[in-house]
Amino acid sequence: MNSSQEKIKKMMSYRWIIWGVLVLSYVIVFFHRLAIGVVREDLVETFGISGTTFANIGSTYFYAYMLMQIPSGILADTLGARKTVAIGTLMAGIGSILFGVAPNLLMVFLGRLLVGIGVSVVFISILKVQSRWFKESEFATMSGITSFVGNMGGAMAQTPLAIMVAYFTWRSTFTAIGVLSVLLAIVSYIVVRNNPKDMGLPTIEEIEGKDISSKKMENPPLLKSLYQALTNKYTWPGFFVFTGFFGAYVALTGTWGISYLVEVYNIEPSTAPNYFTVAVLGLAIGSIVIGRFSDRIKSRRLPMILFGGVYTLCWGIIVFVNGGKPPIAMLYPLFFILGFTCSTFVLGWACGKEVNHPAIAGISTSIVNIGGFLGGAVLPPILGWVFDTYGGQLEATVLFQKAFLYCFIFVAIGFVFTFLVKETNCKNIYNEIK
Structure with missing residues (x-):
């Protein structure tokens, strides 16, 4: 096997490692998205909140996630998926820990806000990485697989979370998820690369033999x-x-x-x-x-x-x-x-x-x-x-x-x-x- 073939083989293998690390971050995204419903009674008992306040705690995640979507696309395009996901997952980890140890309602909201901001960058970054490491004909399939695996995080936020909360309390559970997120942020920074060129590997376009020089499109101004x-x-x-x-x-x-x-x-x-x-x-x-x-x-x-x-x-x-x-x-x-x-x-x-x-x-x-x-x-x-x-x-x-x-x-x-x-x-x- 010559050097060129070895690089192609390495590129086609390493992309799965990158995707695997990123999709683990996406599992955390879905976990936090749906987890709040399972711990409702615990939050009501701990902080004596009303139904509207409880719903607003849950919505804090979505407001943060919503407002960050366009900035997420900009960050993925400029800062790169590697740094964007690492920083975002780190922030989500800190937010989850803060949520778990919160002494008052203000800290609960702040923790939930940090989680929402942190996880908001993950999905768009995965799409960005897919566009660089996978073929265009694989994009829809990979998006579906990514959504499938991410939803497993949502499944974890149902019965498994209820069991963990029953055995370890809601505070310990969210703190542990936060620590796991911090570790995953470190792994993301070490493993993920924005583009095969960052590792001296051929791009998908080069592997497919596409003439990108004549078709290259520069991004319009932001x-x-x-x-x-x-x-x-x-x-x-x-x-x-x-x-x-x-x-x-x-x-x-x-x-x-x-x-x-x-x-x-x-x-x-x-x-x-x-x-x-x-x-x-x-x-x-x-x-x-x-x-x-x-x-x-x-x-x-x-x-x-x-x-x-x-x-x-x-x-x-x-x-x-x-x-x-x-x-x-x-x-x-x-x-x-x-x-x-x-x-x-x-x-x-x-x-x-x-x-x-x-x-x-x-x-x-x-x-x-x-x-x-x-x-x-x-x-x-x-x-x-x-x-x-x-x-x-x-x-x-x-x-x-x-x-x-x-x-x-x-x-x-x-x-x-x-x-x-x-x-x-x-x-x-x-x-x-x-």
Whole structure:
């Protein structure tokens, strides 16, 4: 084997090591995203907080994550994924430790804020690394696999977290996760490289024999890039689909779902997270299946309409069947299908990338990504307001039906926007629509 072949082999192997380290950071992202719902009773008991305050603690993560999406794209493009993920994961670790040892509510909010800011940079950085270390034809598949593995962190934030909290207390658990995050930040800095060239290895373009010298596109100026993506009307349908779909999903699986099962169905608090582990697994599997299905039939819009319709139907069942209390036998399959079809929003990232200039893929996908975290930040406190306002007046089933009606409205609005998605046939069409 000659030197050139050895370098190609090393590049094709080392990229998996880089991706593996980064995706571990992404597991931490999902863990923190959904963990707050499991420790609700512990926080209420420790700090004596109301439903609205609890929801605001959860939303702090999403506000931070949402506001950091465009800066995350800029950091990944300028500072590089290596330093961006290392610093972000370190900050998330410090935030988790602070959350775990917090002596008062202010420190709880500060810890949650640091976690949200820290983990917000991970996903966009992974997309950036994928664009440098993997073939273009592998991008959708790798994004689906990344989402699948990341969602395992969400699964950890359900039953496994409930078990850890029961044995080690919520404080010790979040402190330990923080220490693990700090160690992972160090590993990220040591292992990750932004580009094969950083290791003297051939790029994907060189391996594929592409003539990049004549096709090289310089990034437009930052403000011009941002303006270009923001003013492109086809960027926004994916944004609103993500807002409605993911906001409702988070409100159920990450904030109020455990309380719903305990108070409406009298399910034990230790057992209730099992139901949402199923939903998280559905989301993880759906991310891969729907992404591959979309690539295979070379359509974005049709899968979003089909699966989005089923997702809307799932929420209709939760809110309207049997007065807001579907038969308990339905819950496991219902939550799995709900999670599976919710993952329709992953196609929004591809749509955002495919309707904008190829050189600003980071910025265009980060704009779409803001939508989900806007929904995750806004919707849970709306439900918290319902619980605080009507909690002493309405029976539990009616109370949750009234609250979850807002989730259904968000989802229904998101579903309407699936019909406004610009069909790209799974290729960049910017030159055709500009």
